[in-house]
Amino acid sequence: MSASQPLPTLEITALEKRFGETQVLRSIDLKVANGELVFVIGPSGSGKSTMLRCCNRLEEPTSGAIHVNGKPMLGITRRDLDRMRLQVGMVFQGFFLYPHLSVLKNVTLAQRKALKRPAAEADARALEMLDKVGLKHKANAMPGELSGGQQQRVAIARALALDPKVMLFDEPTSALDPELVGSVLKVMRDLREGGMTMIVVSHEMQFAREAADRVVFMDGGVIVEQGIPDEIFGNPKSERLRAFLSRVSGEAA
Amino acid sequence: MDFGNVFLNPEIIATYMPQMVRAVWVTIWISVLVVISGLALGAFLAGLRAYQKRWLAWPIVLFADLMRALPPLVLMLILFFGLPSLGVILSDWFVLYLVLTLVLAAFVEEIFWATLTSLPRGQWEAGAATGLSFNQVLVNVIFPQAVRTNIPQLVNRSLTISKMTAYGSVIGVKEIVSVAGSAQAFSGSATPLTMAAIAYLIIFFPAMLLSRYVENRFHYDH
Amino acid sequence: MDTIINAFFNIDIMRQAAPLLLKGAWVTLQLCAVVIILGISGGLALGLLASSKNAAVRLPAFVFIDVFRAIPPLILLILIYAGLPFIGIRVPPFVAVCIAFLLNNSAYFAEIFRSGIKSVARGQTEAARATGLSPAQTQAYVILPQAVRNVLPDLLSNVVEIVKLTSIASVVSLTELLYSANMARAVTYNSSPLVMAALMYLVVLWPLVRVISRFQRGLSISS
Numbered sequence: 054m055s056a057s058q059p060l061p062t063l064e065i066t067a068l069e070k071r072f073g074e075t076q077v078l079r080s081i082d083l084k085v086a087n088g089e090l091v092f093v094i095g096p097s098g099s100g101k102s103t104m105l106r107c108c109n110r111l112e113e114p115t116s117g118a119i120h121v122n123g124k125p126m127l128g129i130t131r132r133d134l135d136r137m138r139l140q141v142g143m144v145f146q147g148f149f150l151y152p153h154l155s156v157l158k159n160v161t162l163a164q165r166k167a168l169k170r171p172a173a174e175a176d177a178r179a180l181e182m183l184d185k186v187g188l189k190h191k192a193n194a195m196p197g198e199l200s201g202g203q204q205q206r207v208a209i210a211r212a213l214a215l216d217p218k219v220m221l222f223d224e225p226t227s228a229l230d231p232e233l234v235g236s237v238l239k240v241m242r243d244l245r246e247g248g249m250t251m252i253v254v255s256h257e258m259q260f261a262r263e264a265a266d267r268v269v270f271m272d273g274g275v276i277v278e279q280g281i282p283d284e285i286f287g288n289p290k291s292e293r294l295r296a297f298l299s300r301v302s303g304e305a306a
Numbered sequence: 307m308d309f310g311n312v313f314l315n316p317e318i319i320a321t322y323m324p325q326m327v328r329a330v331w332v333t334i335w336i337s338v339l340v341v342i343s344g345l346a347l348g349a350f351l352a353g354l355r356a357y358q359k360r361w362l363a364w365p366i367v368l369f370a371d372l373m374r375a376l377p378p379l380v381l382m383l384i385l386f387f388g389l390p391s392l393g394v395i396l397s398d399w400f401v402l403y404l405v406l407t408l409v410l411a412a413f414v415e416e417i418f419w420a421t422l423t424s425l426p427r428g429q430w431e432a433g434a435a436t437g438l439s440f441n442q443v444l445v446n447v448i449f450p451q452a453v454r455t456n457i458p459q460l461v462n463r464s465l466t467i468s469k470m471t472a473y474g475s476v477i478g479v480k481e482i483v484s485v486a487g488s489a490q491a492f493s494g495s496a497t498p499l500t501m502a503a504i505a506y507l508i509i510f511f512p513a514m515l516l517s518r519y520v521e522n523r524f525h526y527d528h
Numbered sequence: 529m530d531t532i533i534n535a536f537f538n539i540d541i542m543r544q545a546a547p548l549l550l551k552g553a554w555v556t557l558q559l560c561a562v563v564i565i566l567g568i569s570g571g572l573a574l575g576l577l578a579s580s581k582n583a584a585v586r587l588p589a590f591v592f593i594d595v596f597r598a599i600p601p602l603i604l605l606i607l608i609y610a611g612l613p614f615i616g617i618r619v620p621p622f623v624a625v626c627i628a629f630l631l632n633n634s635a636y637f638a639e640i641f642r643s644g645i646k647s648v649a650r651g652q653t654e655a656a657r658a659t660g661l662s663p664a665q666t667q668a669y670v671i672l673p674q675a676v677r678n679v680l681p682d683l684l685s686n687v688v689e690i691v692k693l694t695s696i697a698s699v700v701s702l703t704e705l706l707y708s709a710n711m712a713r714a715v716t717y718n719s720s721p722l723v724m725a726a727l728m729y730l731v732v733l734w735p736l737v738r739v740i741s742r743f744q745r746g747l748s749i750s751s
Contacts, residue, residue, distance in 0.1 A: 149428035163436035388719030510598035
């Protein structure tokens with residue numbers, strides 16, 4: 054790597070993950086540049102969620118390396134890991150808001166406890182982020198009173214409030230009713246336009262075409278093919294990707 | 307035969323009222339101490355068990371099983387009569403307090419543990435992903451939810467064990483039953499026993515109503 | 529170490545005390561059988577009354593339940609055993625224990641049955657009545673079986689509580705397990721008989737406590 058090349062925001066090197074006998078990820082290499090949106094597609098069981106969860110070590114990699122802004126995620130102390138996780142925001146398929154805390158408190162908790170921000174600053178930041186996802190007026194609501202789409206937007210605000218360097222989206226719209234998907238995708242599009250570095254695992258192919266800088270196709274625990282959306286969707290090279298795309302478009306039709 | 311005079315003799319009530327009031331206070335403050343320390347210890351043990359370390363979990367499970375399977379009265383007698391032969395002499399009220407605290411802690415630990423293991427994994431992961439440490443997730447995310455879902459159970463168990471302060475009479479704690487018992491022997495009247503029953507009603511009947519309220523309030527909340 | 533073994537696990541003393549303790553255990557066993565059956569029957573009746581739609585039936589049942597849950601069974605027992613002779617009624621310890629336990633345990637069992645009945649969906653009653661079952665048949669064949677299944681862990685844990693509670697019968701000199709053990713302790717000046725009694729309780733109750741824990745975990749996962 055030459056010195057003039059900018060440091061990738063997220064770098065995955067030779068990542069392996071085994072669950073007992075099953076090899077879920079084999080030798081994954083992926084670099085995500087600052088401000089880039091990388092979209093990951095692939096059949097279920099292809100290892101795409103596992104790869105994402107390895108990036109903030111919710112899943113422990115078997116071997117390999119992960120760097121965020123040049124700093125290692127692996128082989129560091131528990132406390133350093135907690136600090137590194139602040140730089141990696143994550144949005145889950147199941148939202149996982151804290152049901153006992155108000156929307157505002159959901160967004161301020163980690164700011165207060167992990168970032169040690171003063172209460173006033175955390176509140177201000179939370180309201181700013183809630184405004185960004187269009188839910189400032191729900192700040193005092195409880196998660197149970199919100200629709201799925203609203204909950205997911207709060208979850209995005211919760212991650213954003215910590216000023217992460219990169220955001221991971223693990224099938225963020227898969228648990229939503231179709232009519233609520235749009236509001237979440239809109240927030241993601243806004244984020245992208247704001248220059249956020251993002252990795253998105255999702256089945257929203259239309260969104261991938263419009264918003265992704267690069268699409269990565271995974272199957273059987275390896276990256277089979279990657280490229281700009283037009284190439285991946287318009288001119289797939291591998292047989293496996295072609296089969297996958299025809300299956301997906303068949304389902305959509 | 308005058309039923310009222312046997313069970314509610316005004317003179318005897320007047321004579322023993324001051325003693326009985328003092329005994330009520332003893333019962334109340336031991337109960338309060340037991341509930342506070344039992345809840346705290348039980349929550350703490352469940353928290354320790356959450357670390358999933360075998361050498362921590364085993365002793366906790368063993369403790370919780372023994373305390374739930376043994377009659378508290380047996381435990382009290384063993385401590386009260388057995389420890390002095392090892393040169394450890396505990397005062398009667400402390401034995402009562404200790405045993406009831408341990409028993410309550412055992413039940414509370416089990417109640418919390420059942421919830422801790424049943425909360426969606428995503429709650430742990432969401433906390434970890436936002437940079438919260440294990441302890442911070444436990445304290446700020448997991449425990450508040452565990453408390454909320456278990457308030458009726460915690461209240462009921464605390465009340466049941468508070469009433470076991472009556473066992474103190476067996477080892478000489480000057481609480482309601484023991485004062486009533488000696489008053490009955492002295493006066494040759496059943497009235498002090500009735501006074502004791504009424505004293506418990508005054509303390510615990512409102513508590514029962516409270517627990518019903520709590521149960522209705524929190525039952526469908528999760 | 530030797531002092532501990534000598535004070536709590538003295539085999540010689542345990543061997544001496546064994547016949548007495550076994551006799552006590554037999555009394556405890558009989559007592560358990562009687563009071564559990566009484567408690568469940570009383571509790572079921574009371575629980576049905578407390579589930580009644582008619583407030584004139586329901587309210588007295590509630591008052592009974594709360595009064596006898598508020599009074600510790602020990603004072604109830606002493607009141608019956610030591611109080612009744614003052615009005616000329618003398619009851620043997622075993623009967624006194626049975627009466628006190630009937631009052632106390634019925635209240636606790638009633639509360640469990642009531643919450644079980646409440647947990648059965650309303651539609652069940654309507655469906656059963658719509659198929660021509662009488663109110664009593666609806667309760668017996670449709671509601672109660674579901675109610676009991678829903679509160680099985682609570683019923684089991686109440687049974688454990690009752691078995692432990694029988695130890696208070698020692699206070700009125702009923703020669704059950706704890707009374708016998710405590711007598712042996714007083715005679716031998718050694719606590720080993722109490723430890724032996726504890727072990728006997730454990731043999732029966734530990735497996736039950738394990739089962740309850742299993743139940744609780746399974747239940748909270750499914751809910």
